[in-house]
Amino acid sequence: MTPLVELVGIHKRFPGVYALKGVDFDVRAGEVHALVGENGAGKSTLIKVAAGVHDFEEGSYRIAGQAVDIRHPRQALDEGIAVVYQELELVLSLSVAENLFFGRLPHDRGGRVRWGELYDESEKLLAEVGLEVDPKTKVGHLGVAAQQLVEIARALSFAAKVIIMDEPTSALSPREIEKLFVLVARLKARGVGLVYVSHKLDEIMALADRVTVLRDGQRVACKETVDLDEDRLIELMVGRELGQGFPAAGREPGENVLEVQGLTTDQVQDISFRVCAGEIVGFSGLMGAGRTELARGLMGVDRRLAGSVVIAGVPVPANKPPAARNLGLGLVPEDRRADGVFAQLSVRENTSVAALEQFCRLGYVQGGLERRQVGGLVERLKVRTPDQEQEMAKLSGGNQQKALLARWLLKENLKVLLIDEPTRGIDVGAKAEIYQLLDELARGGLAVVLLSSEMPEILGLCDRIYVMSQGRIAAEYGRAEATPEKLLASALPNVY
Amino acid sequence: MSKIFSRIFHSEQAGLLLALLVLCLVISLLSPVFFTAINIKNVLRDASLIAIAGIGMVMIILLGEIDLSVGSTQAVAGVIAVAVLNQMDSVWWALLAALLAGALVGLCNGLLVTKAGINSLIATLGTMAILRGGAMVSTQAVSIQGKVEGFVEVGTGYLGPVPIPVLLAFLLFGLFYYVLHHTILGRYIYAIGGNIQAARLSGLAVDRTRVLVYVIGGVLAALSAFILASRLNSGQPNAGLGFELQVIAAVILGGISLTGGIGTLGGAFIGILILTVLSNGLVLLNVSSFYHDIARGAVIILAVYLDTRRKQSLLRRLLAPPSESNS
Numbered sequence: 001m002t003p004l005v006e007l008v009g010i011h012k013r014f015p016g017v018y019a020l021k022g023v024d025f026d027v028r029a030g031e032v033h034a035l036v037g038e039n040g041a042g043k044s045t046l047i048k049v050a051a052g053v054h055d056f057e058e059g060s061y062r063i064a065g066q067a068v069d070i071r072h073p074r075q076a077l078d079e080g081i082a083v084v085y086q087e088l089e090l091v092l093s094l095s096v097a098e099n100l101f102f103g104r105l106p107h108d109r110g111g112r113v114r115w116g117e118l119y120d121e122s123e124k125l126l127a128e129v130g131l132e133v134d135p136k137t138k139v140g141h142l143g144v145a146a147q148q149l150v151e152i153a154r155a156l157s158f159a160a161k162v163i164i165m166d167e168p169t170s171a172l173s174p175r176e177i178e179k180l181f182v183l184v185a186r187l188k189a190r191g192v193g194l195v196y197v198s199h200k201l202d203e204i205m206a207l208a209d210r211v212t213v214l215r216d217g218q219r220v221a222c223k224e225t226v227d228l229d230e231d232r233l234i235e236l237m238v239g240r241e242l243g244q245g246f247p248a249a250g251r252e253p254g255e256n257v258l259e260v261q262g263l264t265t266d267q268v269q270d271i272s273f274r275v276c277a278g279e280i281v282g283f284s285g286l287m288g289a290g291r292t293e294l295a296r297g298l299m300g301v302d303r304r305l306a307g308s309v310v311i312a313g314v315p316v317p318a319n320k321p322p323a324a325r326n327l328g329l330g331l332v333p334e335d336r337r338a339d340g341v342f343a344q345l346s347v348r349e350n351t352s353v354a355a356l357e358q359f360c361r362l363g364y365v366q367g368g369l370e371r372r373q374v375g376g377l378v379e380r381l382k383v384r385t386p387d388q389e390q391e392m393a394k395l396s397g398g399n400q401q402k403a404l405l406a407r408w409l410l411k412e413n414l415k416v417l418l419i420d421e422p423t424r425g426i427d428v429g430a431k432a433e434i435y436q437l438l439d440e441l442a443r444g445g446l447a448v449v450l451l452s453s454e455m456p457e458i459l460g461l462c463d464r465i466y467v468m469s470q471g472r473i474a475a476e477y478g479r480a481e482a483t484p485e486k487l488l489a490s491a492l493p494n495v496y
Numbered sequence: 497m498s499k500i501f502s503r504i505f506h507s508e509q510a511g512l513l514l515a516l517l518v519l520c521l522v523i524s525l526l527s528p529v530f531f532t533a534i535n536i537k538n539v540l541r542d543a544s545l546i547a548i549a550g551i552g553m554v555m556i557i558l559l560g561e562i563d564l565s566v567g568s569t570q571a572v573a574g575v576i577a578v579a580v581l582n583q584m585d586s587v588w589w590a591l592l593a594a595l596l597a598g599a600l601v602g603l604c605n606g607l608l609v610t611k612a613g614i615n616s617l618i619a620t621l622g623t624m625a626i627l628r629g630g631a632m633v634s635t636q637a638v639s640i641q642g643k644v645e646g647f648v649e650v651g652t653g654y655l656g657p658v659p660i661p662v663l664l665a666f667l668l669f670g671l672f673y674y675v676l677h678h679t680i681l682g683r684y685i686y687a688i689g690g691n692i693q694a695a696r697l698s699g700l701a702v703d704r705t706r707v708l709v710y711v712i713g714g715v716l717a718a719l720s721a722f723i724l725a726s727r728l729n730s731g732q733p734n735a736g737l738g739f740e741l742q743v744i745a746a747v748i749l750g751g752i753s754l755t756g757g758i759g760t761l762g763g764a765f766i767g768i769l770i771l772t773v774l775s776n777g778l779v780l781l782n783v784s785s786f787y788h789d790i791a792r793g794a795v796i797i798l799a800v801y802l803d804t805r806r807k808q809s810l811l812r813r814l815l816a817p818p819s820e821s822n823s
Binding site: 321322324333339357365407 | 678679704757
């Protein structure tokens with residue numbers, strides 16, 4: 001059977017990075033073809049080549065066996081190749097219907113929009129993806145899952161033969177994921193070819209017919225899913241055997257470093273907890289339980305309405321992030337792009353920005369000293385970058401995350417590190433590296449607060465676990481007594 | 497990678513510099529007066545006023561903010577300077593009073609933007625109107641004549657062959673180049689302008705930096721006001737009308753991005769020179785002054801358009817395959 005789309009021997013270079021080294025990839029009608037690989041392996045580049053966003057130097061692009069020249073995303077769409085990106089590309093202030101037919105609203109010769117026709121067409125598309133909303137609803141009022149369905153419906157409106165989904169489940173709840181799977185099965189049955197990019201191996205094993213594994217810009221395998229299991233897949237991705245992933249326990253907590261009493265902001269209520277030196281304390285809970293808001297409250301970015309935060313015996317003044325930083329509190333935020341990185345600054349400037357005082361004499365930044373110390377950390381954390389002057393935006397997600405960790409580790413008096421969803425959107429290899437690093441840091445005497453919705457990493461890494469629910473702490477467990485069932489039971493909101 | 501970046505960086509300024517040179521060449525071909533020592537001094541002296549206030553504007557725009565009140569500050573600080581001058585019979589007291597007034601204006605702007613959370617365009621639009629009105633009310637719209645000898649020296653005097661305002665502008669340029677590239681303040685300005693959320697969550701002193709930069713901007717605007725008042729030997733309540741637009745236009749022409757975080761002081765200075773040379777050339781060629789605004793507006797739009805296009809093509813070149821890959 002001729003594949004719907006075929007990429008043969010694709011080479012793609014960026015300045016400093018050889019992103020794709022002769023990769024083959026194809027999609028057949030009515031199959032789910034998973035694309036996996038560590039961050040930086042070339043998945044995103046390959047998708048963007050298929051979508052016409054990137055051009056390529058060597059290789060050929062065939063649609064139904066015919067070589068084509070696709071140079072623009074719109075051309076790819078017209079050929080029936082649509083991408084649903086991880087960062088959805090909808091206009092939040094417009095209605096669902098306007099988004100579906102963005103740039104091609106049905107209109108008469110005078111340019112007046114035929115709203116009736118628009119809404120009828122939209123309703124048909126929404127029915128196809130099983131989304132029950134009024135097409136007049138503003139997209140901004142929909143949840144992430146519904147927005148994703150709107151994107152998929154939009155793809156269908158182009159009579160898409162191939163739909164590429166980039167990390168579609170990263171922001172969905174288990175129920176929403178199930179619904180998405182049903183939709184995927186339905187599209188498949190209709191003969192649509194689906195490309196499924198994901199880090200979640202269990203989903204891939206359940207969903208995909210074939211799996212292509214990329215590593216360092218090369219295809220290392222393309223196999224039927226039935227010939228694979230998760231362990232084998234991880235081996236292929238990282239090119240080595242991975243241990244359990246979690247460092248062994250057995251850390252020895254020291255004295256209390258962080259003590260929080262009754263902390264209340266607009267988003268969290270009456271939070272009290274403590275963290276010792278050399279301890280990793282986890283904050284678990286469902287999405288929206290208030291973990292990120294707790295971190296913002298501790299840092300002093302959200303207004304503190306009541307309560308106290310004490311670091312190593314010194315009270316942190318309310319609503320003064322610089323004071324919190326000076327007392328040794330650091331935060332690696334959940335949303336790297338929006339809250340973490342300075343995209344147009346260099347890796348060096350990104351890393352040193354919270355510790356500049358250390359390199360300063362009378363306000364003058366001593367460049368040599370800065371470069372040496374940043375360089376040391378970049379090497380120690382294995383941040384993959386050509387050099388420290390590289391623009392931060394050019395690094396992959398995992399490497400940006402490491403650079404953000406380096407930002408705080410550079411600080412000599414760092415006592416408490418808050419790290420929020422440290423492994424979101426990060427590949428298996430980098431995940432293990434980050435776990436290892438957090439363990440090392442705790443053993444070195446740092447107090448680590450891990451805020452995460454991933455139960456395995458909470459259970460695997462933490463000495464003590466607090467479970468949050470609806471902006472409050474619902475329960476506390478020691479390492480030995482914690483089980484996934486208990487954590488989940490405490491995390492569920494009370495229904496009266 | 498750093499090489500590529502420094503190349504882009506320099507090529508951007510090289511383009512501006514080239515435009516400046518071509519402009520100078522064309523005007524000197526059309527008017528023999530252009531390349532005379534007197535005229536060049538005049539150009540530099542005109543440019544120095546915009547440059548001194550422009551340094552502050554560069555820092556404010558790098559933060560992602562704007563300051564529309566610099567023109568009105570020129571009126572207020574000039575009036576205060578001459579009033580204090582006549583009262584105290586001292587140029588130094590006059591300078592101090594003007595700078596303090598500028599600092600106060602900057603502080604107000606800064607607090608309105610940070611503590612009150614008002615968008616800087618609106619906040620400074622408000623202070624712009626209030627200050628202009630204040631200047632008019634306090635003088636009853638009549639300019640105050642300076643009555644102290646030596647006051648005019650500041651604006652019209654020379655140190656060796658160099659006019660004092662020009663010397664001041666260059667010294668300040670050196671100082672603030674250093675501040676922007678080698679101090680914590682400079683790093684914070686670029687960081688906050690680049691991503692204010694990340695700056696807050698990293699525990700940087702975001703609001704303090706913003707207020708400080710507004711204060712510096714106010715002081716520099718007041719200094720330019722002082723020089724202007726000295727040149728005219730009077731404090732005029734209608735001084736600096738439209739000055740804010742000249743300053744903003746010049747630094748944007750010099751590549752300071754309105755989105756914040758992007759641009760350099762060097763580029764801004766070239767932008768300032770281009771606009772000043774253009775005005776000067778039109779005067780030398782006896783073009784009616786009404787056409788000056790038209791020319792200035794056209795140049796700015798053209799410059800920003802070319803800049804946008806160049807950035808796009810640069811981006812494409814960066815992402816495109818290197819040519820040596822052909823076997």
